Amino acid sequence: MDVKRTILAVALSFAVLFLWQTYxxxxxxxxPQAPAAATQAASDNAAESKADAATPESTPxxxxxxxxxxxxxxxxxxxxxELISISLTNLGGKIESSTLKxxxxxxxxxxxxxxLMPEEIxxxxxxxxxxxxxxxxxxxxxxxxxxxKAIYAYQTPGGIKIEKEYTLEPGHYDLxxxxxxxxxxxxxxxxSLTYSTVQxxxxxxxxxxxxxxxxxxxxxxxxxxxxxxxxxxxxxxxAVKWTGITEKYFMMVTAPEDGKAAGAKLSTVGGNDKxxxxxxxxxxxxxxxxxxxxFSSRIYVGPKLASLMKPVGLELEAALNxxxxxxxxxxxxxxxxxxxxxxxxxxxxxxxxTAMIKGVFWPLSAKSYSSMAKMKELQxxxxxxxxxxxxxxxxLNEEMAHLYKTYKVNPLSGCLPMLVQIPVxxxxxxxxxxxxxxxxxxxxxxxxxxxxxxxxxxxxxxxxASMFIQQKMAPTAGTSEGQMxxxxxxxxxxFTWLFKDFPAGLVVYWLMNNVLxxxxxxxxxxxxxxxxxx
Numbered sequence: 201m202d203v204k205r206t207i208l209a210v211a212l213s214f215a216v217l218f219l220w221q222t223y224x225x226x227x228x229x230x231x232p233q234a235p236a237a238a239t240q241a242a243s244d245n246a247a248e249s250k251a252d253a254a255t256p257e258s259t260p261x262x263x264x265x266x267x268x269x270x271x272x273x274x275x276x277x278x279x280x281x282e283l284i285s286i287s288l289t290n291l292g293g294k295i296e297s298s299t300l301k302x303x304x305x306x307x308x309x310x311x312x313x314x315x316l317m318p319e320e321i322x323x324x325x326x327x328x329x330x331x332x333x334x335x336x337x338x339x340x341x342x343x344x345x346x347x348x349k350a351i352y353a354y355q356t357p358g359g360i361k362i363e364k365e366y367t368l369e370p371g372h373y374d375l376x377x378x379x380x381x382x383x384x385x386x387x388x389x390x391x392s393l394t395y396s397t398v399q400x401x402x403x404x405x406x407x408x409x410x411x412x413x414x415x416x417x418x419x420x421x422x423x424x425x426x427x428x429x430x431x432x433x434x435x436x437x438x439a440v441k442w443t444g445i446t447e448k449y450f451m452m453v454t455a456p457e458d459g460k461a462a463g464a465k466l467s468t469v470g471g472n473d474k475x476x477x478x479x480x481x482x483x484x485x486x487x488x489x490x491x492x493x494x495f496s497s498r499i500y501v502g503p504k505l506a507s508l509m510k511p512v513g514l515e516l517e518a519a520l521n522x523x524x525x526x527x528x529x530x531x532x533x534x535x536x537x538x539x540x541x542x543x544x545x546x547x548x549x550x551x552x553x554t555a556m557i558k559g560v561f562w563p564l565s566a567k568s569y570s571s572m573a574k575m576k577e578l579q580x581x582x583x584x585x586x587x588x589x590x591x592x593x594x595x596l597n598e599e600m601a602h603l604y605k606t607y608k609v610n611p612l613s614g615c616l617p618m619l620v621q622i623p624v625x626x627x628x629x630x631x632x633x634x635x636x637x638x639x640x641x642x643x644x645x646x647x648x649x650x651x652x653x654x655x656x657x658x659x660x661x662x663x664x665a666s667m668f669i670q671q672k673m674a675p676t677a678g679t680s681e682g683q684m685x686x687x688x689x690x691x692x693x694x695f696t697w698l699f700k701d702f703p704a705g706l707v708v709y710w711l712m713n714n715v716l717x718x719x720x721x722x723x724x725x726x727x728x729x730x731x732x733x734x
Contacts, residue, residue: 269339277345279368279375284502286368286375288325293340293352293364295324298501300373300450307640307649316450316501319400321475324452325366325499326396327379332360332389336396340364359385373502374512377454380494383487390486392462393495395454396479398469399445401427410634414478415451416443416464417518424521425466431473436464443480444500446519449636449651451504455514456482457496503636506530522634525627532624533631540637546650547643550632550705554712557628561621562720569724572674574609632706643708650705657700659707664696666714673721 275290285299297317304311317323326336333356340352348368355361361382368375383389397414404412414425419441425434443464444453461480469475485493500516502508509516522529532553539549558565581603589596604611632638638650646656654660671688699707 290340292336324397328394331391374498374500382492392484393482398477400475402474410448412447416440430466430476440464443478453500522630528627546641558716638705654704660699663711664692667692
């Protein structure tokens, strides 16, 4: 095995990763449709609530007759702080949308405050009681409304009263939802509270690289459910800590403050496979006449930033999914943010971080280059042995081992240093792909958003050219003519094509790494030439 083959293996691994994400990773649909009218939303809620009522855990007391709520009966209010404005509706006493004041929907001066859940049917904070007949298609009474608090109340025909209190504190993206259930009937009631979040993915832009869809956290694992799978109404195998909907940079999550729910389940709404509801049930409870029970939860509607999610204390930061290389990715992100704090530009911070990583691996890379050079010098002798013992494989292997031992060359020594670097590369790849810190972050001139592809393809083309130079300079020990041509011409073209749609921040990292590798190769070649001349 030689270094050229290792480089090829790494490159092909990267290509496989890209192709897998492009063609096999679940993607949300890309067929935009206009939002439904309020009456249509009410109809959809009716369809959803029928599904709620169809699966009670115990015998219902008195099931309400479903009706279409007239649009004029729907009243909206809002609560807000300096970070977020949350729109609430008396239809189901739920959150219907949120506006993030510090994040825009586009880079530059054209950007407006970002609205999450803009679709009419999307919602968070839905609560139902299956056995008691409480659905989402009912009109709550707005009992109290202040700039940071809203209280809704509703009583079922069977004598179950539910009160929902939303409280938003200053400086928070998460709000408290306190649900109190009163038994004002003459019967003993056994039920469980269901929390639901609904997202319409019909008009969501697709992505080849990152997951968007329903998620739930068990306390040990983060489960991401593809939209096609969600339409099959799956359930979690055990208890969960929270459920929600995630996008590339933002998420909506509901987390019980006691840190547990009986399980998560997914379903479609109104028969539409692109409108997904994820819900979770509390443990069953029993209320005798005149008693009440309260449930507290946190609803997080905001950016996927560990510094904002971790203080909530419900392990929301688990939604930051860096895959197999999580243990490496998180320190790299922390270091990137530290560098940004020093230089004030994420593009420059990426360049510095790349140089630092290259510096750490410089000795390993130098050893790899040195081994490649020695292997190149031995190629005439290796070729002679192959010709001499072409029909005796055992003798050939013995003579090759003797040759390597005589000249103190380990054919694997050029490969292993590169293999050590692969986890770091993929970890940084995930960081630069997922981190909201790069969203709308400018670098230089035409690169005004490091999270978006280069609009003029300048950096991918320059990166491809640097890759060509790097391959041209690299030793070619043990490489066939076909492999040489592919490495020299095919790989730069392939990577240029792959990287044209990658976030500019990732391309900047790869380009900088190539430039530093070229410098190191030139240095190693010059030093080897001097040593040979001496």
